[in-house]
Amino acid sequence: MNPLDQLIEALRILPGIGPKSAQRMAYHLLQRDRAGAARLGQSLGVALERLQHCARCNTFTEAEICERCASPQRDASLLCVVEMPADLAVMEQTHSYRGMYYVLMGRISPLDGVGPRELNLEKLIARAADGVVAEVILATNFTNEGEATAHYVGEVLRTRGVKVSRIARGVPVGGELEHTDIGTLAQAMVERRSL
Amino acid sequence: MNTRQRFDDQPGFVLHTYPWRETSLIVETFTRDHGRLPLMAKGARRPGSAVRGVLMAFQPLAVSWSGKSELKTLTGAYWQGGQALLGGIGLLCGYYLNELLLRLLPREDAHPILFDRYAQTIRALAEGRQTAPLLRSFELALLQELGYGLTLDVVAGSGEIVQEGGNYYFIVERGVLEADGEMGDSATPGSALTGRALLAMAHDDFSDADTLAQAKGLMRRLLQHYLGGQQLESRRILIELQEL
Numbered sequence: 478m479n480p481l482d483q484l485i486e487a488l489r490i491l492p493g494i495g496p497k498s499a500q501r502m503a504y505h506l507l508q509r510d511r512a513g514a515a516r517l518g519q520s521l522g523v524a525l526e527r528l529q530h531c532a533r534c535n536t537f538t539e540a541e542i543c544e545r546c547a548s549p550q551r552d553a554s555l556l557c558v559v560e561m562p563a564d565l566a567v568m569e570q571t572h573s574y575r576g577m578y579y580v581l582m583g584r585i586s587p588l589d590g591v592g593p594r595e596l597n598l599e600k601l602i603a604r605a606a607d608g609v610v611a612e613v614i615l616a617t618n619f620t621n622e623g624e625a626t627a628h629y630v631g632e633v634l635r636t637r638g639v640k641v642s643r644i645a646r647g648v649p650v651g652g653e654l655e656h657t658d659i660g661t662l663a664q665a666m667v668e669r670r671s672l
Numbered sequence: 673m674n675t676r677q678r679f680d681d682q683p684g685f686v687l688h689t690y691p692w693r694e695t696s697l698i699v700e701t702f703t704r705d706h707g708r709l710p711l712m713a714k715g716a717r718r719p720g721s722a723v724r725g726v727l728m729a730f731q732p733l734a735v736s737w738s739g740k741s742e743l744k745t746l747t748g749a750y751w752q753g754g755q756a757l758l759g760g761i762g763l764l765c766g767y768y769l770n771e772l773l774l775r776l777l778p779r780e781d782a783h784p785i786l787f788d789r790y791a792q793t794i795r796a797l798a799e800g801r802q803t804a805p806l807l808r809s810f811e812l813a814l815l816q817e818l819g820y821g822l823t824l825d826v827v828a829g830s831g832e833i834v835q836e837g838g839n840y841y842f843i844v845e846r847g848v849l850e851a852d853g854e855m856g857d858s859a860t861p862g863s864a865l866t867g868r869a870l871l872a873m874a875h876d877d878f879s880d881a882d883t884l885a886q887a888k889g890l891m892r893r894l895l896q897h898y899l900g901g902q903q904l905e906s907r908r909i910l911i912e913l914q915e916l
Contacts, residue, residue, distance in 0.1 A: 493693050585909065587767040588688045588774070592909035593916055602916070621729050621763060628760045633916045658725060660751045667756050 481507075533604060536562050536580045545578070552576045554611040558601065558630060560584045560618055568616065576614070579604055584622040585629060593629070601630065605639050612640045619646050681734040681750070682706065685790065686727050687770045691717065699727055699746060700774060701735055704787040708777040711737050711746040723749045730758045730766045730794050755798045762797035764913070765807060767906040769793065772814060775899055786817040804888070805878035811891040812873065820898065823847055825874035834874075838867035842890055844897045865890065 478486070481503065488499040506514035530536070531543040538544075545551065555576025559565050565578050579601050583591055593599075605613050613634055617623035631641045647665040648657050657665075684703035692698045697716040701709050716723050726733065726749045736748035758766045769790065777783070793810045797803065816822050825834045828847030834840065839851040841863045848870060869886040878884050895904075 493691065585913075587764065587906035587909045588771055590905045590909075592905075592912045594912055598916060621758065621766075624757070624759060625763050625767075628763065629913050629916070658751075659753060660725060660728075660731070663753050664757060 530582075534578045534580055535582060535600065536565065536578070550575070553609045555614065556605055556610045556612070557614045557616050558627075559616050560623065560626070564616065564618075577610075581617070581626065584617060584620075585626040586622045587625075596626075598630065598633070602633060602637070605634050606637055610639065612642060615641065615643045676738060676740050678736075678738040678747075679706070680736045680748075682736070683752075683787070684709075684733050684735040685731070685794070686729045686733065687774055688729065689713075689727060697727065698743075701733075702773055702777070702787065702790065703735060703782075704784050705782050707781040707783055708773065708779050709737070710743055710779065711735070712743050713746040713749075716746075726751050729770060730763075730798070731755075732791060755795050758794070758798050761803055762800060764906065764910050765797055765803045766794060768807065768904065768910070769810060771904050771906045772811070772895070775902065775904070776814065776818060783817050786813060789813045789817075804884055808873075808878050808884060808887045808891055809876055811895065812876070812887070815891075815894055815898070818898075820894070821847075822894070823874075824870045834870045835867045836871060840865045840867060840870060842893075844894060863889070863893070 484503045484506075485496070485499045488494055488502050489496065491499075494502070506517070527539050528537045529539075529541075531538040531546055532541050533546040534543060536543055540547075552575050555574075556579055557568065557574060557576055558579045558581065559568060560581050560583065562580055562582075565580055568574055568578075581596055581601065583596050585591060585593070585596065604610075613630075615627040615631055617626045617630075627643055631643070634641050645668075646661075647668065648654065648661065654662065682703045682705060684701045687700040687702050687708070689700070690698045692712065695715050695717045697713040699711045699713050699716075701711055703709055713723060713727060715721055716727060718724070723746070732752040732754065734748075734750040734752055735746065737744045737746050739745045773790070789810060793806050796806050812822065826832070826848065827834060827840070827850055828843075829849075832850075834848060840848050841851050842848055842865055843863075848865070851864065865886050866882070869880075869883040872878070872880060872883040873887050873890075878887060
């Protein structure tokens, strides 16, 4: 295979990129933006070489333990479980949580062949049982896959004596019932709480 | 047939979705009157998409689409409500049902009876009912609806009615046979069935533990055969989760 075909093949590994798009990207990199292409190649190499999963929270980090996990300012008794780094980022924007995180890097999705082995749930189980964590907060998405993940992680941790909670769902803050989608409203009724 | 066809507000369920390009989804739907139908939901992964939160499995929907090619375009999906979301073990069982339908149902082949059974089963799972009888009953309905001619109360060949006190075994693609002293190599171990269990299955009655155990073995063998030996991912994952 010549280098051009090799590049096109390599680009096709990206999600949503078919042969046509891969070809377009390859020509763009070689013809229009050779400096950008060099930067891309270099940063890819550096990232692959230097980044690893944090031993504690599973996000990408250069050190063995990431800055957030090493920080003494954070409450080590709380562990918030999210699906992806983007979820962690948005949770941080709330400025209302000062505990630790664990990023699953996915969710249980039986029809995509993603189960406990693919997610390496053993690592989370070991992390939650470190003796310092007093409560695990499950903040996976409110999709079927997120719910399945929360249910099983919750069950497994509960049987090991860890206190487990799930973030609440319902009508959004500032939301009016009239304009709330009916699925959310129906579930808010099912999950109503007594005052 | 080169007019663009439009269908509005058809009863259906989402079986699975696959991301497509940057912002779209391919949605595998199971509709009552058009069977299993893949639809392209353009822009469904955009933050403001009206169908983003609606295209969820296990929820009764009213689905609209148009187009004349094999992959039609989803033009609307409305939540029909009336049932709680699946959770826990019921959710995993729901994935199993969806995987069976995705693997075994041919595309655009209407199965309204099976659709109603599916909707009923999902509702029962959402209500937290015991899962094993629901699964066996659905598996049997699926195999019968797909035309595999599962006759459980008549002996193959002889045409005799299965007797309550009799002993039988089942051969895939042939049917129920009477077990006599010399069954030979034709019967696989564990394929023994009592007349009582066969008659109960034929009447869709899975309330008895013995019937349930025999039905589980029989359905496993039948499904394995019709799936061509393919492993079901949802089953593997359920087993792995229970081992944690």
